[in-house]
Amino acid sequence: MIGRQEADSIERRSGVSLWRQIADRILQAIATGDFAENTALPPEVALAERYGVNRHTVRSAISALVQEGVLRAEQGRGTFVLSRKLLSYPIGARTRFSAGLQGQTSERHIVLLSSSVEPASQRVAEGLGLARGAEVIRLETRGEADGRPVSRAAGWFDARRFAGIDKAMAETGSITASLARFGIDDYLRQSTVLSARHADAADLADLDLQPGAIVLVTVAVNVTPDGQPIQFSESRFPAERVELKLSVNN
Amino acid sequence: MIGRQEADSIERRSGVSLWRQIADRILQAIATGDFAENTALPPEVALAERYGVNRHTVRSAISALVQEGVLRAEQGRGTFVLSRKLLSYPIGARTRFSAGLQGQTSERHIVLLSSSVEPASQRVAEGLGLARGAEVIRLETRGEADGRPVSRAAGWFDARRFAGIDKAMAETGSITASLARFGIDDYLRQSTVLSARHADAADLADLDLQPGAIVLVTVAVNVTPDGQPIQFSESRFPAERVELKLSVNN
DNA sequence: TATAGTTGTCTATATCAATAGACAAATTTA
DNA sequence: TAAATTTGTCTATTGATATAGACAACTATA
Structure with missing residues (x-):
């Protein structure tokens, strides 16, 4: 058998x-x-x-x-x-990119790839509680650990409330620090939807993958402690390098 | 572009x-x-x-x-x-198989495929807080919705504490109901680790998939409200039929 | 009822994928 | 050192994949 x-x-x-x-x-x-x-x-x-x-x-x-x-x-x-370990990436109500990766890697950071202002699509508008077509700022970022890409994300913010967050992000290299400039010193993950698919051309280039690779995709909404949506995001993780650890009780 | x-x-x-x-x-x-x-x-x-x-x-x-x-x-x-929707499968501290799927499908149930008693492997022993090699009961199940397989899971239980849970599962068709017979009327998901990979031969057969299909894999530990581990599980979901909705704040 | 637009079938050709066999090159072991 | 083991390279052949073109069959519409 x-x-x-x-x-x-x-x-x-x-x-x-x-x-x-x-x-x-x-x-x-x-x-x-x-x-x-x-x-x-x-x-x-x-x-x-x-x-x-x-x-x-x-x-x-x-x-x-x-x-x-x-x-x-x-x-x-x-x-x-050759030896290679999966990076265990934590996801929970208060998870930040670098917080949970301590000890697993020697070097980690986020790179801002591009930013733009665009009208909100249906799902972004819904996630942020805005009218469809309202102006939103879009930040494209890549997360790296030990010099290898471990995530690729797009984040959307209300353009009226967070005007200039692209500059803050470029200067600080941190979403949390950038939001702090707008008076947000705490935020929670309201919802996360997870799926998996084969990497497309953009994934292959962005994450340095081979054709046929698998990516984990999370779509999330972050909110202030009183429930006000501040960020809608879609992130992609290479399944060959990353596993997602869900910390439900925190 | x-x-x-x-x-x-x-x-x-x-x-x-x-x-x-x-x-x-x-x-x-x-x-x-x-x-x-x-x-x-x-x-x-x-x-x-x-x-x-x-x-x-x-x-x-x-x-x-x-x-x-x-x-x-x-x-x-x-x-x-043709119309076909992704089943949105909720994962949270208190999620049960059938509870969150209401309204999405007309028919859903769990089938017990097999049960066995075996010595605990390293990771099962760790998850359940037992000594390695301690006797555990293993339940192999398949979740179906509208006649199509949507999950395939293996669950491990301490054989001393849950002797006969295989019979309870066969009779009730529900983990929650089976645990109730052992005095467990509430339990929480302590941890979940998520990954994705190509379906292997077993997945293809169990979940009725085509070669090259992707499966989402969750490894979880369920505990009583006071933190005592009761179940270690590994589940596989076909990515083409299921997405996982993480309800972090519940 | 033509006509345009669409899927279905056929032939032909070139390239990639897989098999088969033989032998070279490097390393380990007797 | 000789033999056995293992990876590397070469040639040849077959079947699957991809391209190209032409035309048939069917549907909707002007």
Whole structure:
């Protein structure tokens, strides 16, 4: 059963090439600990037999993972699993970007990519309690930890109330600090909706991902303690680098 | 910029065929409302131009989605988006399976697939505050709404404290009701860790998915109001049918 | 009833993906 | 040092994927 199961799970003619499927299987085996970090993978011929494909197909999969920095192949010795940990990103009523990441990484910050003023779309207007088409400020940001992108977010603010928040963000590099300039010294996450999908072209570029990667997407509304909406945001996290830890009771 | 963005996001030589990528893009466009339900898609030639591929490639993508029951093609008239909504699954301190789904579906229930007694693994023991190897009861369940699988879960319970919970679950079809038999009439979600990955062979079979599908994975610990751990669980949700709504403040 | 617009089918060609086999190059082990 | 093990490179062949063009079949509309 176990022996057959693996060969069975490779699907031909699915629109996903065999080498890509096998690369994903190897990633999964690493994630579950079946292939331990800093040890050698089974030799190519063994993997080929395990997955029921040709050795060259396995080599294509390994080649892709070497390209992605997951494996390192050494002629004559073997192919080794490099160590890489998931960043555990906390989400709760009072979570801020950098607060919960302390101790996990040595360096982390937010980069402001761009800002613009635009009319509110339907969902942004709803989230912020504004009329559709009302002017909102949009901040595009990227979160980085140890030099690698770990999040990509768009945040919308009421343009009348938060005029100049783009400048504050550029200067402080922090949403919390920027909001403090407008008299907001505490805010809560009112709602978060979470989904997952394949990374699109923008994700691939923004988060430095390979095609086929998965992103976690959160859509959230932040409010003042008395319930006034101040920020609507959509964030994307690369699933291969980040897991979201939900702290419900805080 | 907007016009180019779409053509750019199709990646060649990525291990994922163009027709599969375009099928995913169409699914995404449906999800975001760009292609409204019960209306016609743009004609094939327009889609081919939009995505920068040949008309026949678009036809392959559409053919796959017709097969999956997402679209219906009618010769001479057009290709139509069938209605199908994402189930919004609530997660919060007091969320139960069926409570939050009211109104979204006409029929929902949990099926007990199997139960067993086993020694606790490292993470299960940690979650439940038991010694590693202590006996635990494992319940495998599937959640269904309107006849379609929407979740697949494994739950672990201390075998000494909850002996017979498998029978209770089989009879009541409800975790909450089963726990009530052991004097637990309230419990809270202490922690939830969320991740996403491609569906593996087991997911494909359990949740009736197509290869390449994405699953959301939650790992959670439920506790009594005074903090005593009672259940450790790992659940998988098909991202194409379910989104998770996090109700942080409850 | 034409005509335009749309999906369906067919042929042909080029490229990518997968299999197959042989052997080279590097490393470890006996 | 010799043999065994493992990754790297090359050639060749087959099937799936993608492009291209032409035309048939069906629908809605002027």
